[in-house]
Amino acid sequence: MQTPETSEVKPEPERVELAKALLDALDPLAASVHARATGLPPDRMWAADPVDVSLSVLGAWKVVDEEVKRLTAIAARTAGAYGASYERLGAAWGITRQGARKKWPDAVVGKREASTLDLFGGRAELSWEGTPGGWCWKGRGADGTRSEAGEAERSFATKEEAAAHAGAFLKEHAGER
Template identity: 65%
Template sequence: MAASEITPEEQAELDKALYDALNPLATALRSRETGLSADRMWDANPVEVALSVLAAWKVVDGEVKRLTERAAVTAGSYGASYEQLGAVWGITRQGARKKWPDAVSRPASASAGKSTLALFGGAAELVQSPSGSWDWTGRGADGAPGAGGEGAPYATAEEAAAHAGAFLKEHATGTDDRS
């Protein structure tokens, strides 16, 4: 069984939870449609009752799609790629890009994922990788070269800038306070 598959017990619990959540919605939709009170609205033609339940599932389906998109966008904002989103959903990278076109953001231009930080007489360049993570390289005022931490990229530009700034402060010239 794949990690995302559920056990028969979990399936039974999910079915019960979904039906428990659906019943009040179906009741409300049926009541509005027929004008009947809650205790009488299911006393109707079975086809009409079944169509009311189907209408409630349509509402639930729309909400699931909305929440699924929100989850994909959230994962993308944390650095997930379309390849990862597709793998979780059981579709290709291209399928994930088509399904959630705004889930993974890309820099607007080549310079959008770059910036320069000049502090304490030194400078560092912050660079965003295609995956969305950030790193930095720089040279302190004392001429010492520096780079981001041991291959571990930073999640945000601010985090990379903080580390680069600490390096530049440590390698400033003309000051005894480097702590």
Template identity: 70%
Template sequence: MMESGITREEQVELDKALYDALNPLASAIRARTTGLSVDRMWDAEPVEVALSVLAAWKVVDAEVKRLTANAAATAGSYGASYEQLGAVWGITRQGARKKWPDAVSRPAPAAARTSTLELFGGTAELVQRPSGGWSWTGRGADGASGAADDGTACATAEEAAAHAGVFLKEHGPGAVDRQ
């Protein structure tokens, strides 16, 4: 993990660079709002000068947020995780996901996984849904068809297999005799 803090000397240089970049913007904003020339910006009332500087910082803040999102997306495109982005920014993985929701690309869901269960003379197919849950459809030995109740997904393949197994047992050999 890289150290993201800066030294005192770097802080001084950063402050100088930011103020050097901010002054022309603040002057331009002040000139537009008052009609005074850029050369006369400092002739205005101190509160108006301070407000034009604040307005310039607002513009800079919006640009920093945009550039930060670009940097997060670039890191994500190279394989950085939300956990790594959050660590660099000093926030949680969940905070990074909320701050930059599209920065990390999620892998496309794999093709649906399926498996077949054969019990009591019938068969059931277990299918993993794109959401990750599992469902099942089956045909019992007596010819009856069944599926997961109301289209609800089971949390695991084992849970889906258990439900399908109950169905296959109820519709297995001797099911006609039990009816």
């Protein structure tokens, strides 16, 4: 945020707290990286050569960066599974729709194809209904029990979640065991 008196950007309180938390978490990671690289005990890191210490800190930031990228990709795929478009992913990340598609190419489910689940002698059909929740299933257990496709509790945000519930239904209605 800029003030009229200065062109300096002042961080928001949340960013200050985040930076503090990251630095607190980074210190033991950097000490561990330094100990591995030099063979010195972690508690001696700050007494070492400043170049070595700085490189250990840089190496620790690389580990953090890789983990943030991994968690970011998971968040993007989760949002896509719940129906977010590349346009919305891009807006959340501050990039264009095309940038989001390039950054997370498999985050948004393009075509929502129906499928069949055969388990425990029964069968369930998974389909995209486009309703709140989106994924539905209907099935018939091996014991002849049928599910009703239109029931609200049969609508799920992801195909995997619908499959898990359908699988539980089929297991419950497996018939003779």
